[in-house]
Amino acid sequence: MEVSDYINSAKTFAEKAAKLSQKMSQGLVDNARELGFPGSESGAQYFDTSEEKMRNIKRQLDSKNDREKLDGLKRLIAMISKGRDVSEFFPDVVKNVVSQNIEIRKLVYIFLLRYAEQEPDLALLSINSFQKDLSDKNQIIRAMALRVMSGIRVPVISPIVLLGIKKCITDPSPYVRKTAAHAIPKCYSLDDSQKEALVEVIATLLKDRSSIVIGSTIMAFNEVCPNRFDLIHPCYRKLCSMLGDCDEWGQMSILNVLLRYGRNQFLNPNPNGEDESRLPPKKSTSYSNNNSKPFYTDSDSDTDDDEIHPNEIVDLDVDHELLLKSCVPLLQSRNSGVVLAVAKLYYYLAPAAEAEKIAKPLVRLLRTHREQCYVVLTNIATMALKRPYLFESSLQQFYAQSSEPVFIRDAKLDILTTIATEANIHTLLTELQQYVKSPNKDFVAATIQAIARCASTVPTAADNCLRLLMKLLRSKNELVVAESVLVLTRLLQVPSEEHSRSVIALVKLLDTVKIPMARSNVLWLVGQYAETLPKMGPDVLRQAVKNFTNEDHITKLQILTLSAKLICLNATHPILNSLNQYLLNLARYDTDYDVRDRARFLRALTIPSQDEKPGLNQLKEHLKTILMSNKEPAVIESEVQAASEYNVGSLSLLAHQPLPGYEPLPDFPNEQPDSSVRDVEELEGWSGSRTVVMETGFGSDSYDSYRGGSQNVRFGSGGGASTALSSVEAMGSTSTYFSSNMKKKENNYDLDAFYDESSEEAESESSGEEETSSSETGSDDEEEEDREEEETDETTSEEESDDDDSSEEKSSKINTIRDVR
Known part of the structure; x- marks a missing residue:
């Protein structure tokens, strides 16, 4: 090689x-x-430079590898979250809308929702793919396609969105139907001309059997047609029964709709003005249907009609009663919004005697975050204005703590002064006296004003409040003294001999108090008591004139007014006339124009002149009436009273002003509307996929007849009305919940068991578990012997069951009923 x-x-x-x-x-x-x-x-x-990064992202979006596409989309979404404009990649992103990777599709949908308004023409190119996705096998894809299609803010596609909604409301998946309900408000805001068609869609969704869909449908109902109560008539009883199965947001929406529905369809449960009374009403309720009794009532106990005064009887419609009973379990919800919605419904729709159920659940919410705590406290303060007896037993729960923010402590002060009574006023004043020692100046001022409100709330304790305020005048804190003076001025503004000593004590503080507002209030009070204390006024005026030039302008105005009042009472007194002339001359050249105007006005009324006008003589004749007019007793109101006209649970109540979208609750009708509109046939299984029909036991109206003494009743046969239980109830959770946490108390639900006896029940359950666990332990041989004995017992019991239908069988069935309960 x-x-x-x-x-x-x-x-x-x-x-x-x-x-x-x-x-x-x-x-x-x-x-x-x-x-x-x-x-x-x-x-x-x-x-890498930024241009290279952008080219790299574009290359990743055009890649055939799903991993690179996903990475490029994640980079774009991260840029969007940082506020960067990446609309230049819109054409490259739209091409990936048909990807088979669900993660890529999710990110593409997010990108489309962000930039569809900026690029409407390109966004329309993806509508066809969305319409195809509405028929996809995956329910998530179908729901996402409708969500994105309804979120594209292009009015041209509103008819297409409506068609997609109509198609998805018949989808077998409740998740897709819920998404269709969410798309209804979006389509309505995009094109309000589609309202009639959307109302028909809402009417169809209200007949849905799934609790997942109902909550979202009610939200769409509130947005599109909140006053179409004719749509609620057929499904009213279904909504009441499905409250416990819906999610928390759906529960709040349903409760708000049912509240407005109840105010429109039911009579006033408090026709005799129970809301205006500060005393707790008597618990006596009668029902319009004689055959309908409360859910928890003794079948043998009959109330004597002669013992109930006619003014104490409240006639409730059967559906009205159903609504109130359906809301009671939700008071133990973990969501504070749900509890507040139920409290709002009971406050506006329930008899005053039944409203006590909302007190402890609302107090329980005070242990949450401070923002939620403030909202709850504001609503409690508004409720306590008309019904203070609801929260009197929870007085200590509203004591302020040093670790709490100021707005929480101020709200608690409003509640404490509202629920003050003759029984707890001594304890309350002792607590308020400790708050005055706080280093927070604003809180100290609010506490002193709270003491004054206690004097007007409990008139019999007014003297104690005055003594406490007079005691605060000896404080070394100048702010405490000044605020006490201001409050005492309002309480003592009506002249009386009983308050003369208090006024003299305030006058003695003029040498030490330097705050202008406090000094001016004392001087005004001296003028009001000029007739009751004739020797005190001239001496106070003499000392005030000495230091007139060094006083604040508001104090100068009150000195001028005091001088005019004394001249009005003693027009011929030479020393008073000299002091008045000297004072008016000083005020004539004062730097403040209000003081100069006041001096010019009073000079014309108190000093005679040669050329007097005709109208001036008439004013001089009525000078005493003008200057010495008696004031009405002071009513010291808090900010909560000024905002009490707004609905409980609304944002306008917190803002103290009507906000956009706020609507007051409608008044109750004068005559009972037709209740037959709610008499519709209920479909089997409407409350859930699993439905159990029980003719006796927990589902019957005569619940207590199965608790003891009714051994002639058999499971599955009885005269009680049949009740369809939802999937949650059929599984036994609802029955266990009611039997363990709810007890009878005067024929009503007793929520006290949930708050007071939960520890005892937990101990009994733990001991029962220990017994069962100890009984279940044993060797394998013993278990086999027990199984053999059970088999022999079963065979013998089957042979004997054909001949005997005696007391043993009845007792076993009764035990079964008790287990179901």
């Missing part, structure tokens, strides 16, 4: 080795990139 042949073979071997090493390095890089190692491309990124 020649030398050239050796050289050629060596070159060929070197080329093959180089290609192999390049493939190995590329494979390692791809594997590292696929595993997500952060430093796999760091070296190349430092030396």
Whole structure:
């Protein structure tokens, strides 16, 4: 062999080795990139320019390798998240919309939603592929196609989107039908001329049997046709029964719709003004249907109608009662929004005596994040304005803590002053006295104002509040003294001999208090008590005139007013006239124009002149009425009272102003609307795929007849009404939930068992588990012997069952009923 042949073979071997090493390095890089190692491309990124990166991304999008396409799309999505405009890659991304890789499709759909409005012509090119994807075998692909097609903000495709929605509402997958419900508001906002067709689609979806779809359908109902209650009539009872099976967001939407529906279709449950009373109402409720009794009632116990006053009876419609009972389990939800929605429904739609159920669930929500806590506290404060008795038992739960932010503590102060009663006012004032020691000046001022509100909330404790405020006047903190003076001025503005000592104590503070607002309030109060304390006014005026030029402008105005009031009462007193003349001369050349105007006005009324105008004499005749008019008793209101006109649970309540989209609740009808519109035949299995029909036991109305003493009842036969249970109820979770956590209390649900006796039930369950676990332990031989004995027992029981239908069989069936319960 020649030398050239050796050289050629060596070159060929070197080329093959180089290609192999390049493939190995590329494979390692791809594997590292696929595993997500952060430093796999760091070296190349430092030396590549931005233009080279863009060319690399475009090459990856045009590649036939799905891995490279996926990497290029991830880079684009990362750039979008950083706020960079990458619309130049729109044509390259649209070409990958038909990819068979689901991950690539997801990223392409995200990119299309972001830039479809900027490139509407190119976005329309992908509509055909979306229409094909609506028939894909994968439900995720079908749902994603509809979601992206409805998210493209191009009005031209609204008819195509509507066709896609109509096709997806008949899809066998509930996930796709839920996506169709989400697409309805998007299509409506894109083209509102499609409203009638979308309403028909909503009416079809409301008949859906899946709890996954119902929540999204109600959201679409709220957006498109919130007042079309004729669509709710056929599915009202279904919505009440499906509340527990829906997701949390769906539950809140359904509760809001049912609240507005109840306000429109049911009578006022508090016709005698129970909401206006601050005392807890008596619990006595009667039902319009005599054959319908509460779910948890004793069948043998009959209420004496003679003992119930007619004004205390509340007639509830059967469907009204169904709604209230369906909402009770949701009070134990982990979602604070669901609990607040149920509380809102009970506050506006339930009898006042039944509203006590919402107190403890709302207090439980105070242990969440501070933002949620503030929302709950604001709504509690609004509810407590009309029904303070709901939260009186939870007084200590609203005590402020030093670690809480100021807005939380202020909200708690509003609640504490609202629920103050004669029974707890002493404890409350002791607690408020400790808050005054806080280093936060704003919180101290709010606390002093809260003490004044307690005086107006509980009139019998007004003297105690005044004594506490007078005690605060001896504080070394100047802010505490000044705020106490301001509050006392409002409480003492009506002259009386009982408050004379308090006014004298305030006057003595004029030498020490330097805050202008506090000094001006004391001077105004001296003028109001000029007749009650005739010797105090002139002396205060004498001292005030000495330091007039050094006072603040608001204090100067009150000094001028005090001088005019004293002249009005003693027009011929020479010393007072001299002081008044001297004071008006000082004010005439004051630098503040308000002081000069006030002095010019009072000079004309208090100092006689030769050329008086006719109208001025009439003013002088009524000067005492003008200056010494008595004020009405002070009503110190909080910010919550100013915003109480907005609905509980609304954002406008937090903002203290009506926000876009806010609508007040409609008033109750004067006459009962026709209830037969809700009498529709229920389809079998409407509440879930698994449905069990039970004629007795938990599903019957006479629940307590199976608890004890009714041994003549057999499982599967009885006179009770049949009830269709949903999949959750059929599996036994609902029955176990009710039997373990809900007890009877005056023929109603007792939520106290959930909060007070949960620990005891947990201990009993743990002890029962230990007994069962100990009984199940044993050797294998003993288990075999037990199995043999069970088989022999079964054979003997089968032989005896044909002849005997005695008490043993009845007792075993009763035990079965109890297990189901």
